[in-house]
Amino acid sequence: MASSVKQTSEFILDKVGGADNIVSLTHCATRLRFQLADQSKADQTALDNNPSVLGVVPQGSTGLQVVMGGSVANYYQELQKLTGGETAKSSGKKEYGGARGKYSWLDYGFEVLSDTFRPILWALLGASLIITMLVLADTFGWQDFRAEQQPPTYQFMHAMWRSVFYFLPIMVGATAARKLGANEWVGAAIPAALLTPEFLAMKELPETIVTQSAAGTDVYKVPVFGITMVLNDYGGQVFPPLLAAIGLFWVEKLFKKIIPEAVHMVFVPFFSLLIMIPLTAFLLGPIGIYAGVGISNFLSAVNNFSPLLLAIVVPLLYPFLVPLGLHWPLNVIMIQNIATLGYDFIQGPMGAWNFACFGVVTGVLVLSIKERNSTMRQVSMGGMMAGLLGGISEPSLYGVLLRFRRSYMALLPGCAIGGLIMGLFDVKAKAFVFTSLLTIPAMEPMGGYAIGLAVAFATSLVLVIVMDYRTKEEKAEILERLAAERADTEAEAIASEAPAAAAPVAGAAAGGVATATKPVKTALEPGALTQITAPLQGKAVALSEVPDPIFAAGKLGQGVAIQPTGSEVVAPADATVLTVQKSGHAVGLRLDSGVDLLVHVGIDTVQLNGEGFTVHVEKKQHVKAGEKLISFDPSFIESKGYNTITPVLVTNTPKFEAVQGATADNADANTVVITTKAKEA
Incomplete structure (x- = not known):
């Protein structure tokens, strides 16, 4: 296995144009993410034809995603060894480098969202399963998941998952700043200031004025520097740290120009914190919260108008959003909904897309076993297991769906019917989790959600087996190739035995x-x-x-x-x-x-x-x-x-x-x- 990973990594390095052509290299749950000095030097066709590569997705004019599946970290580590960690980025150039002319603002905006949440994905996945355990305990009557006071054991277990979601602004601040090219630890310190006991205790100051919002919630205002500051609850928020990271990028850039380089380490972070923490507390933080609440309220209004409509539209959109990385904004809204409403109405219908996707690859697995197609059997088996147990759809998406577009004819009916059932049951998520068999208890009603998943899965599975996932020409070509490979194997066996x-x-x-x-x-x-x-x-x-x-x-x-x-x-x-x-x-x-x-x-x-x-x-x-x-x-x-x-x-x-x-x-x-x-x- 190690030898295979090394050989494939060497192949990838060669086909992206070598270490000198790599500006930066990161990875997410399934993809190697390259920023290249010259995208034209990458042989995308050769990469896509490699059996270990599930797919290749160009981004903008310099980005390239190479989809490797669940073992992507192994390839990333091997590539780091092969390059010695020395790429074009090593020159001190920022990951983005401010070269905005090479990207459209929309493409880059989604790229920032994706790469901001990518490093946090592991923590979110782990926390989501802890949440599922506690929701199961709530289902069996062992504890009240929503209670403010918990028995000591459960109080500690709630702290285990809340550490990720409450301090999520700090993580987002760090990863967003790093993506933009600012200092990640300063990016983390800005939202952290708004989560400190000192900041939270300002609500109890004698000078603090408490009013009522239109929604009937308490609004805390306190004079700071002679200016009224609104004391928002920033735990679990994602928009404020994103805005703060953008502001930090420009502030750092300004002070690096006007402060002598010899004292950058001292004065650039000093002035950055001195400016950005108040700016975030007074302006960017409230704007971020209002933006998140506004989007959430809009989707909530659509959901209140017709939960059935939203439940059908969401899973039908995801097969087209995920390949482009455009699903991240919805993930942000899900987290926002949990923080503000206490529940989310997007995750349930989203599960219909995931399980329709996993149904497709399971159908491909059945056909691959029947045809003795070892390559597609491995791809579909990996996609099925990563999906059903981990809630990760990329191996299925890039290994099957985007390679064989006819598979969407089996996927979309599963999405629609599964979403319809989710809407009929008005499924809601009690916590932010990733859609898998292990996280079903986090949805309410759990039975309705499970039925929706099962129907989405079964619909797409049956359609693949009945209609196939390939066009007639693709199927004929593949079966012809398999027959030729078997004949080749037989001849090789004869040749190898001849000397003996x-x-x-x-x-x-x-x-x-x-x-x-x-x-x-x-x-x-x-x-x-x-x-x-x-x-x-x-x-x-x-x-x-x-x-x-x-x-x-x-x-x-x-x-x-x-x-x-x-x-x-x-x-x-x-x-x-x-x-x-x-x-x-x-x-x-x-x-x-x-x-x-x-x-x-x-x-x-x-x-x-x-x-x-x-x-x-x-x-x-x-x-x-x-x-x-x-x-x-x-x-x-x-x-x-x-x-x-x-x-x-x-x-x-x-x-x-x-x-x-x-x-x-x-x-x-x-x-x-x-x-x-x-x-x-």
């Missing part, structure tokens, strides 16, 4: 197994011509007529193809059996003359698992010309939908100067169908 094959003898030992005697390889003598007769009766045609690209192109060896009229494969000359498939569909021979021959009865007939075939010889057995090797039932094979055309190949073709096939309408054991010419000395 026993040499033919004048007389076989008991049981028909050869004893060792050096053969006379006349076919390999310089300039020698050797003629090989048909190993079965039928019409001999050009190899190019075989409906399999590997055989038809002669990649496994030159020769001829025979459309059989008989039902037996015989040895065309004295030979040793190199290999014979248990399924009976193919036999490999080394003729005494030195020619290695493969007779492959039918195309993809290995899937019959031996039905319709009888094997009469065994490996290493020496056989005489005309001796029966395999019997088969052409009618049965054709009734199962398989073509009986039989490639007859010289698998050691490179040892000859020429291998020429000959056509014949009625070939039999007396008809020469292949002529070889040995290389001149």
Whole structure:
């Protein structure tokens, strides 16, 4: 595994243009996120064709996301080793570098949101499962999840998850500042000042005035520097620290220009804190809270008008928002709703999208097992497990949905029907969690939510199995490739066993197994011509007529193809059996003359698992010309939908100067169908 990760990481590094082309490298739950000096140097097609890469998504004119799935951290660490951590960013250039002309403001805005929450994702995931445990305890009557006073054990457990959500502004302040290019610890200190006991205690000061808002809540105002300051509750808020980080970027930039570089470390953070904490408390913080509440109230009004409408629209939007990274604003609103309303109405319907997505990849898994498609089986299995247990949709999205757009025809009905059920039950989230089987208890009503998930999952799963997830052309191409790979594997097995094959003898030992005697390889003598007769009766045609690209192109060896009229494969000359498939569909021979021959009865007939075939010889057995090797039932094979055309190949073709096939309408054991010419000395 380690070797595979290293090789893939080396490949990725090469295809993105090398370390010198990387301005910055980060990662999220499933994606490597590159900022490149020159995006045109990245070979996106080569990256996308690598089986370890689930997808490639360009961002703006310099960004590139390489989707690796749940093990993305391993590739990130390996890339860090390969580059020594030294990329173009090491020059001291900020991650964004202020080069705004290279991005549209909208693209960059969503990128900031995405990269702000990306590093916090692990903490949010962990906290969401702790919340789920406590909600389960509430469901079983062991404690009241909403009670202000808890027994000591539960009080401590609530502190375990609240640490993430209450201090979320500090985390957001740090990650947003780092993304923008400002100092992350100053970015964290600004919202932290508004969460200190000193700031919170200002509500109890004699000078504090308490009024009532239009919504009937208490509003605390206190004079600071002679100016009225509104004392908001900033715990769990995300918009205020985002605005503060943007302000910090410009303040830092200003003071770095006017303060001598020798004293940057002292005076830049001093003036930044001196300006940004009051600016946030007086202006940016309240604006952020009002913005978040305003958006939340708008969506709440839509939900109050028609919960059914919102519940259907949300899951239908997500399949288009997530690939572009546009879903992060909704995640922010979910957290905002929990902080202000005590519940959220978006997460429930969102679950319909997730489980419809997981239903699609589970359907792909079923089809992949049936088709013996190991690549898609691994991709779909990984996507299914990451989704059902972790609530992560990116492996499914980039591994299946965006590669096979027809899959959306199975996805969207699952989203719509699942969302409809969520709306009928008016599902609400009691806490911010990620949609998985483990977090179902965090929704209310839990039963209605579970039904919605099950219906979304089952709908998309059944539709994939019935309609497939590929177009007819995509399916035909994939099945053709799989058949070619299996044929290639069979030929490689024959070739690998050839050196170990026993040499033919004048007389076989008991049981028909050869004893060792050096053969006379006349076919390999310089300039020698050797003629090989048909190993079965039928019409001999050009190899190019075989409906399999590997055989038809002669990649496994030159020769001829025979459309059989008989039902037996015989040895065309004295030979040793190199290999014979248990399924009976193919036999490999080394003729005494030195020619290695493969007779492959039918195309993809290995899937019959031996039905319709009888094997009469065994490996290493020496056989005489005309001796029966395999019997088969052409009618049965054709009734199962398989073509009986039989490639007859010289698998050691490179040892000859020429291998020429000959056509014949009625070939039999007396008809020469292949002529070889040995290389001149």
